[in-house]
Amino acid sequence: MTQTARTPEAREAQWSAALHAHHRRVTRQRLAVLAAVERFPHATADDAATAVRAELPHITVQSVYVILADLTDIGLLRRIETPHSPARYETRVGDNHHHAVCTGCGRIEDVDCAVGHAPCLTPEWSPGASRMTIQIAEVLYQGLCDDCRTAAP
Numbered sequence: 001m002t003q004t005a006r007t008p009e010a011r012e013a014q015w016s017a018a019l020h021a022h023h024r025r026v027t028r029q030r031l032a033v034l035a036a037v038e039r040f041p042h043a044t045a046d047d048a049a050t051a052v053r054a055e056l057p058h059i060t061v062q063s064v065y066v067i068l069a070d071l072t073d074i075g076l077l078r079r080i081e082t083p084h085s086p087a088r089y090e091t092r093v094g095d096n097h098h099h100a101v102c103t104g105c106g107r108i109e110d111v112d113c114a115v116g117h118a119p120c121l122t123p124e125w126s127p128g129a130s131r132m133t134i135q136i137a138e139v140l141y142q143g144l145c146d147d148c149r150t151a152a153p
Contacts, residue, residue: 008035011034011035011038012031012035015030015031015034015076016031018074018076019076022074022075022076024070024074028056029052029056029059029063029064029067030067030071032052032055032056032059033048033052033064033067033068033071034071034076034077034091035055036048036051036052036055037068037077037089037090037091038091039051041090041091041092041110042080042088042089042090042099042108043088043089043090044085044086044087044088044089045061045064045065045068045086045087045089046061046086048064048068048089049061049064049065052064068089072089075093075094076091076093077089077090077091077093078090078091078092078093080099080108082099082101082108082140083101083140083142084106085101085106088108092110095112095113096113096136096137097110097111097112097113098110098111098112098113098137098138098139098140098141099111099139099140099141100140100141100142100143101140101141101142102143102144102145102148103142103143103144103148104144104145104147104148104149104151104152105145105147105148107145109145111139111141121134121137121139122134
């Protein structure tokens with residue numbers, strides 16, 4: 001589900017099909033969480049809850065957390081863990097992209113795989129290590145964004 005559909009109706013149909021494929025019911029709550037995370041990439045759970053509650057005021061924050069966890073478990077969302085920040089979520093899944101985090105303002109940007117094919121990196125195994133077949137590499141770039149670099153004295 002790396003590429004999402006362009007219209008809200010097409011996105012909802014795509015998400016509905018994916019939920020059915022994972023034996024999940026299509027509910028307003030699940031669709032609202034997916035839409036919130038799509039609208040606010042790299043959203044925290046609280047950001048997603050705030051956005052969902054604007055549409056569904058009676059949903060509990062705990063319900064949003066449970067839905068985020070479930071959608072992550074079935075691969076419709078990706079959970080991102082960056083230093084000094086709560087977990088964040090995004091709908092861009094399945095392409096093994098990476099993230100750059102500004103150490104000044106905390107902004108997060110997606111970074112496509114820089115070299116080679118997914119998972120982008122070939123590990124150098126330590127002597128005696130039990131080798132593995134690598135399926136996903138998570139790279140986190142950290143630095144100053146252009147705005148923070150320009151504002152720095």
